[in-house]
Amino acid sequence: MRTVVFDLDGTLADTSGDLIAAANVCFREMGFGDVLDAARDAGVALRGGRRMLVEGLTRHGAMDEAVVKRYYPVLLEAYGGAISKHTVFFPGAMEAVEALKARGYGVGICTNKPEGLAEQLMRELGAREAFGALVGADTLPVRKPDPAPLVETVRRLGGDPAMTVLIGDSDTDRNTAKAAGVPSVLVTFGPSGEDMAALEPEALLNDFRDLPDVVYGLIGRNS
Known part of the structure; x- marks a missing residue:
């Protein structure tokens, strides 16, 4: 997968x-x-x-x-x-997740937020069940940019790291992807968006509506 x-x-x-x-x-x-x-x-x-x-x-x-x-x-x-008082998904984020799932991709989260807090946040936002796996900062003895949490997320999804793409917003995500040998897509709509191009990811993402096609261009589509 x-x-x-x-x-x-x-x-x-x-x-x-x-x-x-x-x-x-x-x-x-x-x-x-x-x-x-x-x-x-x-x-x-x-x-x-x-x-x-x-x-x-x-x-x-x-x-x-x-x-x-x-x-x-x-x-x-x-x-x-008070983990979800002000937090909101970026526009189109969950629609993109559902579009990816509809195309057959396994979808997970790999975060440097402690796992318990990440689970709590996603539950409070009503979105935990949309993701097949969630790995946090303390799930393993190491955290990003070590590639092990990313690899573990893919394992839990039943996937193959060789057919994976990481979506992130920082040098930590870029370095994690590089260490794992997978392509990265960095979003440009966050507070550090103007700095993402300098990290030379495989792709930049300006709008979540474009993500399914960007992913297809990088790793193809499940049959």
Whole structure:
């Protein structure tokens, strides 16, 4: 089976608003107030919880790895408590997923979000059953850009890595695909979209409506 594997944050969905809200819970506890702004810092948010903590502490001249380590569980708890308040799928994302499935592709998610939170988010968005597999940051001992999580996602889909494409939004996704020897498609509609071309993926995606044909051009179609 040919398979299509999606990153989650910044690729399928804009999760930045809820991530930033969770980080600001931490910064308020530290006495800094709301350090991150949803409009300005979406790109930071989509790089993950630790990155948000590092960025906020750095802005206040208070970067301390021990503080990041102490507050990361606080951030995850806050995030899990309001994980889908602001999060929305990018326009056409789920329609593209259904179109791919209709063409016979296996479809899964490989994310650097902790697996439990990724499962929770997809359930709350009513979309978990649309995907045949979900592998998170802590599913295996390693995370992207190590290729093992991608390979495991494909395995769970009953697919073959040699007939797989990874859809993502970052250098992490590009490097994961390269390490696994599969083509990558990077989306251009996220906060870092203008930087995607420089990563030289096999394809850029400006609109989810184009994805089924882009995938067909890269790995063909299941019979």
